[in-house]
Amino acid sequence: MSFPTSTKAALLQEPFAKHTISHRSLSALKPGEIGIKITATAVNPVDWKIRDHNTFLPSYPAVLGSDAAGTITAVGPNVSGFKEGDRVFFQGIIGTYDSSTFQQYCKMPAELVSKTPDNITDQQAAGIGLATMAVVTAFYHSTGHGLIPPWEREGEKAGQGKAIVILGGASSVGQYAIQLARLSGFQRIITNASLTNHEFLHSLGAHVVLDRSQSDAASFTSALGGVPLMFVFDAISAKSTQVLGVQIIQESKSEGSELVTVYVVRPEAIDADAIALGQSKEPKVDIKQILGIGSAPDLRYLSEPMAKALTEWTASGLFVPNRPLVVPGGLGAVEEALALNKQGVSGQKVVFCPWE
Template identity: 40%
Template sequence: MAQQKAVVLPKAKGDWLVDSVPVYTPGPGEILIKIHASALNPVDWKIQAYDFFIDKFPAVLGTDIAGTVEALGEGVTGFAKGDRVLTQGVINENAHAGFQQYTLSNADVTAKIPSNISFDQASTVPLGLATAVVGLYGGGISLTPPWADGGAGKYAGKPIVVFAGASSVGQYAIQVAKLSGFSPIITTASPHNAAYLQGLGATHVLDRALSGDALRAAVKQITSAPIEFAYDAVSGADTQTAGYELLAPGGAIVIVLANAVPEAKQTKDRKIEHVFGNVNAPQNRALGRSLYAKLTGLLETGAIKPNRVEVLPNGLQGIILGLAKLKAGVSNVKLVGRPQETA
């Protein structure tokens, strides 16, 4: 069997290493992709540090993938060898993972990369965008996506508050909220990211250091409309609570980590929606398929802009160092490895 190099987690909480693993054969509906760029996400270092989601070892992680089509499985149409594509990996499936030189993808949630977007940029899109999209247009909230019939601008005049606008997820939440017509789009960030986030569609950027009370007062100054939607892309106990307390009756907040709103503050008429941001998951697949059918166009027109990129040197080895760097914290940048540049 042909072999390739991968970043491997040999056992729960083990030390990352670069090792050889098989190159997989695409089955029906699958594509074999040669990976040129693989973006890092907090979940990757968290899995190693805290041991969750994975029960098969050695494990290959990474879910943000951009590369070229190498081979097509049975029944796959619309793609040809050499096409530049992006896709999302599947957690706990080594054959569908990003921190290696080749991966399989599910063709229905794979899209071509337009010529204005590099592999590095494209790799920043799948997980962050999926998390924004599933949060607002899937699950218990299920708004009409902006690419569906009647969805563009549908929520005009409704405010939304996005916590952590400069995070990868937050940037995509701002951008899809803009396509949906939400206004004002109020976000929280470090002040040095304000102009960048306004460029993505935020109408107001509030300092992330504001207390919950100060934030509520600032939001009231911006709009008197009821806050029906909040998206918390950082989801600490403080931001979740602040977001929840902003909501009008009937409102909903999307959270990306476990619910940490104190029970005493929760009321029946305000919803807390936890998101699982993977388009391969059965419950998200139909929404994911509809997104990936439009994704090339959304990137080509600039309706969705990728995150800012920092390329890690030294191929797969660089990804290991990058995971430590991400754990220490980044601001408004996505770390991206290039598996083909492995020595």
């Protein structure tokens, strides 16, 4: 096995265009890199938002996709712990087309790659990297809440005696947030979702799951059960969820709490009404927005140990991947997969397999 000099890929030939299937060249492996045959790639909202807003793409033709699983076909110099034939999963690198995932081959820094255990499929593994890194940034980085991560000493006690509210528990990000909150030792994990997803979210570690259609600030406050609220994590980052997050903190009178939300690609990423509401009365609520790109230099101290931890957690069953919704058709399914994700799916991760 070796790393090819070109690969079949789904390409954006120009801004806002539909994908076309063609070949593109690949550069040789550098020290510390591995070559990967991509067997499954997940679709995330960031993919269609990047195209809709023409951002994060330095040149055209462009390759989208930053969430995948596959098999190592080549190992570059100065790489240890990996060999040809290993199954792996990873968060790709937005804007670095040789490390993007809507194609049949890519290359990645080995330190950002997790090994896929035998107890999960590549379709399951493909949806772990990006969404988990978003939560890791929100929970453990200084731009988020800055907790000690659970792979470090005392990290499993970071949430001891405290509650966390996770808005959008059935989303991909929400599911991983529930599990990382459990691994961080939170006494009370409260989320909301449609009724069909309640049992599943309880199995991931949520203590209270409210009906999404009926959950208001008062309902969340009641669900705290007297346990102090540390912070609210908004896995959706819509106007309505940002406002609700602020309302929950103010309704529960949680001094020192804050709303942490994921970055969304749109002109007004943090809603102006949510900001104004947060400063309108006591307790004042700060809104922090995070961008979880694991390859960023200031996040490598989290993303590298996270990659190792995910290998162990998924193998032991401590960390459960999203349930995949596989769209057939190989690279030709990319537009259908993007449309399905944009339309919205409940409790599942849209995935397609580039080699079909």
